[in-house]
Amino acid sequence: SSLTTEFSKIVADNIFINGDISRRDTSFTYLKPRVNFRYDVTGQDQLRILIEKKVSQLNFNSFVTRFDPQEQIFKFGNTNIRPEQTWDFALTYEHRLPNDSGSFEGEIFYRKYTDHISTVDFTNYVDFNHAAIDVDSFFALPPDQALRDFVDDNGESYSAKSGNIPSAKAYGVKLKSNLRLGFIGVPEATLSVNYTFEKRRTTDQFTGLERNFDRHSNHRVSINFRHDIKKYQATYGFEASMRSDSARYYINYYWPDQPAANIKAFAEKTIFGDYKIRLEGEGFTHNRGSSTFNIYNDHILFDDLYERQEKHNKRPIEVRISLQGTF
Numbered sequence: 001s002s003l004t005t006e007f008s009k010i011v012a013d014n015i016f017i018n019g020d021i022s023r024r025d026t027s028f029t030y031l032k033p034r035v036n037f038r039y040d041v042t043g044q045d046q047l048r049i050l051i052e053k054k055v056s057q058l059n060f061n062s063f064v065t066r067f068d069p070q071e072q073i074f075k076f077g078n079t080n081i082r083p084e085q086t087w088d089f090a091l092t093y094e095h096r097l098p099n100d101s102g103s104f105e106g107e108i109f110y111r112k113y114t115d116h117i118s119t120v121d122f123t124n125y126v127d128f129n130h131a132a133i134d135v136d137s138f139f140a141l142p143p144d145q146a147l148r149d150f151v152d153d154n155g156e157s158y159s160a161k162s163g164n165i166p167s168a169k170a171y172g173v174k175l176k177s178n179l180r181l182g183f184i185g186v187p188e189a190t191l192s193v194n195y196t197f198e199k200r201r202t203t204d205q206f207t208g209l210e211r212n213f214d215r216h217s218n219h220r221v222s223i224n225f226r227h228d229i230k231k232y233q234a235t236y237g238f239e240a241s242m243r244s245d246s247a248r249y250y251i252n253y254y255w256p257d258q259p260a261a262n263i264k265a266f267a268e269k270t271i272f273g274d275y276k277i278r279l280e281g282e283g284f285t286h287n288r289g290s291s292t293f294n295i296y297n298d299h300i301l302f303d304d305l306y307e308r309q310e311k312h313n314k315r316p317i318e319v320r321i322s323l324q325g326t327f
Contacts, residue, residue, distance in 0.1 A: 004032040006055055008083070028083060030055045048092040056084040062117065062162035078122075078161040085114040102179035102190075113168035113202075118214065120163030120205045121251060123299070124154055136208075139301050148298065158298045160251040165202060168213075172198035189227040196220045206251050206300050217243035217259070233270035238263065252296045259289040275325035281318060288313035 008028045030053075037049040063077045090109040097103060125138035128147060141147070152158060174196045181189040198220075200213040212218065226237035240263045248255040266280035293309040296302065 001035045002033070004034070006030045006032060010058070030083070030085065044096045044098070046094045046096075048090075048094070050088065050090040050092070052088045054086045054088060056086075056117070058083055059117075059162075078120075078163055081117065081162055082115045082164050084117045084164075087112045087114075097179075100180070101182060102177070105174075105176040107174040107176075109170075109172060109174070111170040111200075113170070114166070115164040116166075116168035116202060117162060118165050118168075118202060118205065119160050119250060120165070121159075122161045122163070123151065123158045123251075125151060126154070148302070152298055158251055160206070163205075165205065168200070168202040170198060170200040170213075172196065174198075186227065188230060189225070192222075192224040194220075194222045204249055206249065211249065212247070214248055215246050215257075217246045219244040234268065236265075236267040238265040240264075251299055254294045254296075254300060255291060257289060257291040260285055260287040275323060278320075278322045278324065280320050280322075283315045283317045286314055286317065288315045 006029070008030075010026045010028075032053045032055060033051075034053070035049075035051040039047045041047055058081060061077075062081050063079055088109065088111050090107055092105060092107040094103060094105040121135055123135065125133050125135055126147075127133050127137070127141065128144070130150070138151075174194070176192075176194050178190065178192045180187060181191060197218060198216075199218055200216050201210055202213060203209070204211045220243045221241070223240045224237070225239075226235065228235045240261060242261040243259055246257050246259070248257070262282065263284045264280065264282040265284070266278060268276055268278035270276050290310070290312045293307075293311060294305060295307045295309070297304040297306045
């Protein structure tokens with residue numbers, strides 16, 4: 001167990017078009033306790049409990065206005081953003097097989113977020129008298145094109161920035177296995193299979209609906225195989241990774257994504273005693289996945305679709321040959 005105290009200081013200047021400067025000078029102090037409990041149930045079984053508080057490091061991109069080349073838009077910075085805090089709770093059970101032939105591990109976890117960093121609506125909304133109101137009040141008004149255009153022409157228009165959401169949560173299960181394949185007559189080969197189910201839930205700041213975190217996949221699977229043939233000083237293997245659908249969310253678009261599996265393979269051999277030649281390749285499916293980019297006029301809540309782009313991303317097979325040694 002431990003208790004760490006973190007001190008940080010942020011000094012940021014907003015420089016406006018008219019030359020005015022607004023300075024933010026803020027200090028933060030966080031206590032970060034960590035409790036790690038381990039109990040050996042038997043010689044091969046162990047129970048672990050972890051309770052830990054974490055504080056994120058702020059990303060520079062959250063502070064500055066920048067152009068996103070993939071989404072082809074400017075994203076405004078927010079100098080008032082605060083670090084994200086999380087409480088992690090995890091219960092893990094591990095079983096080791098005899099003769100160091102492998103292990104199985106299962107974990108259930110829950111994560112509570114405070115000041116979760118996400119994209120937040122910073123639009124200056126007004127009513128028919130041009131008095132400032134919040135987003136819910138604005139979209140509760142009768143539809144009016146003149147008022148919509150006024151907000152669009154006022155200040156930063158319909159704008160979004162990185163900001164803090166009071167709370168969010170995540171929960172799930174992790175399963176890990178690592179086996180030596182001696183039981184099928186290949187003792188020098190290992191196979192690892194990992195699976196993670198994790199739901200990260202937050203409230204969308206543009207629609208008010210509960211959704212997954214931006215770009216987050218609920219399911220992830222990875223498979224690794226490696227066979228060391230010591231007799232011939234050679235090794236070969238492969239890696240495969242897959243994840244379920246995800247999506248990106250913004251004030252004026254919704255971008256669901258269906259990623260493709262990625263497969264890598266390699267073979268290497270020691271030659272002339274001190275040199276290692278390696279052949280590796282990836283991208284065997286020729287496919288990176290597909291997505292649908294739905295772009296809306298002004299704000300997604302207007303449900304005024306401007307354009308829908310169907311994207312199908314291909315990739316070439318990559319093959320690399322390398323020689324490693326001391327020359």
